[in-house]
Structure formats: structure tokens, C-alpha cells
Amino acid sequence: MTGDFLQVPVLIGSTxxxxxxxxxxxxxxxxxxxxxLGYILSDMLxxxxxxxxxxxxxxxxxxxxxxxxxxxxxxxxxxxSLRPDLRAFHGSQLPIVFGTYSGANSTQTQQSLSRxxxxxxxxxxxxxxxxxxxxxxxxxxxxxxxxxxxxxxIKLAREPPAVGAxxxxxxxxxxGIGDVLNDGLEVNAEIKAKFGVAS
Numbered sequence: 001m002t003g004d005f006l007q008v009p010v011l012i013g014s015t016x017x018x019x020x021x022x023x024x025x026x027x028x029x030x031x032x033x034x035x036x037l038g039y040i041l042s043d044m045l046x047x048x049x050x051x052x053x054x055x056x057x058x059x060x061x062x063x064x065x066x067x068x069x070x071x072x073x074x075x076x077x078x079x080x081s082l083r084p085d086l087r088a089f090h091g092s093q094l095p096i097v098f099g100t101y102s103g104a105n106s107t108q109t110q111q112s113l114s115r116x117x118x119x120x121x122x123x124x125x126x127x128x129x130x131x132x133x134x135x136x137x138x139x140x141x142x143x144x145x146x147x148x149x150x151x152x153x154i155k156l157a158r159e160p161p162a163v164g165a166x167x168x169x170x171x172x173x174x175x176g177i178g179d180v181l182n183d184g185l186e187v188n189a190e191i192k193a194k195f196g197v198a199s
Contacts, residue, residue: 009128010061011121013071014054017087019045024086035085042087050090052167058142068142069124069132075113079105097121 019042027033054070061068073093076086079102080095095101096114120139123131132139 005060005064007061007064007066009067009069009124010058011069011071011124011128011132012054012058013073014046014050015088015090015092016072016074017042017046018050018090019043020086020089021082021091024083038085039087047163047166048170051163052170055164055167056171062142067129069139070142075110077101077107077110079110093117 020038022045023038023042024033027038051072058068058070073096074088075096076088076092078084080092081089086092096110096117099114099118101110101114116137120132120137123137125131
């Protein structure tokens with residue numbers, strides 16, 4: 001990436017099991033539910049479509065010198081999950097972010113996490129450059145990752161090396177697929193031009 005993007009501080013992230021909701025919906029629509037297979041499919045789709053995309057986007061911004069913070073939401077609360085087999089699925093963090101989870105069935109951990117996330121997001125919104133400073137939130141910029149446990153159960157830590165390695169393989173494969181598709185489009189355009197076929 002050449003830096004052709006708005007270079008403002010960014011807070012970006014995903015949930016641990018983004019695709020759970022997609023896979024469960026597909027299984028329900030097909031009328032076939034195989035839980036372990038569903039988890040494997042979800043984990044693969046989450047890695048390719050979400051985790052690696054967020055990682056790549058964040059890396060480009062860090063490399064361009066843009067202040068960047070990243071999160072991975074992993075919490076699972078029964079009063080948020082739509083089904084017991086859903087883990088931290090796409091959108092499951094929103095009730096925590098906005099404090100719209102069921103108060104009657106909430107846990108102390110859930111309440112603490114919600115307060116922390118709300119305070120952090122408001123601090124980032126008010127001061128994107130320094131709002132998540134180490135003294136108040138212990139949330140280092142992405143280039144400085146590796147921090148303490150917070151009393152809310154939040155652990156600020158580096159990405160596991162295996163995830164980075166898998167994302168690099170996926171990125172390489174995607175570039176290769178893109179090159180093949182682009183070559184095919186160029187050949188197709190040449191053939192159409194040669195034979196006077198309109199696009």
C-alpha cells in the first residue's frame with residue numbers, strides 16, 4: 001500500500017469468531033448442523049476475511065506512521081449470545097460497546113468490561129492521538145504492543161506468531177490470485193478488442 005488513505009489515528013479490531021454467525025445461519029438454512037465442522041469453517045473464514053484483513057489494514061497504517069490501536073474482542077456472555085453454540089461472533093461486542101446488554105442477567109465482569117470499553121472508545125474519540133495513553137488505559141499503540149492485565153479481564157498482548165505467519169501466507173496467495181485474475185482480464189480485453197466485441 002502506498003499510503004493513499006486518510007492518515008488519521010485509527011482504532012480497529014474484530015471479534016475472535018466473527019464468522020460464527022454466518023456459518024450458523026448457513027447451516028440452519030441448509031438444515032444441516034455439524035458443530036465441530038461449523039467451528040472449523042468459522043475459524044477459517046474468520047481468519048481469512050476478518051483477522052488478516054484487520055491485521056493488514058493496521059500494519060499499513062503503522063508502517064505509514066499513523067497512530068494505530070487494535071483490539072480483538074473475545075468475550076462470550078449468555079445474555080448476548082443468540083445461541084449457546086455461538087462464540088464471540090460478528091457484532092457481539094456492540095452491546096458491550098453501547099451498554100445495551102440485559103442488565104438483569106449481566107455479570108460483574110460484563111459490566112466492568114462495558115465500562116472500560118465505553119471509556120476507552122470515548123477517550124479515543126475525544127483525543128485520537130493520545131486518548132488511549134498508557135497511564136490511563138494501558139493500551140499501547142500497535143507498534144508498542146505487549147501490556148498488563150487490566151482488572152476487567154482485558155489482556156493487552158501481542159498477536160500470536162502463528163496468526164501472523166498464516167496471514168502472510170494468505171496475503172501472498174491473494175496477491176497471486178489477484179495477479180492471475182488481472183492477467184485473465186487483460187487477455188480477455190485483448191481478445192474482445194481483437195474481435196471487435198463490446199465490453
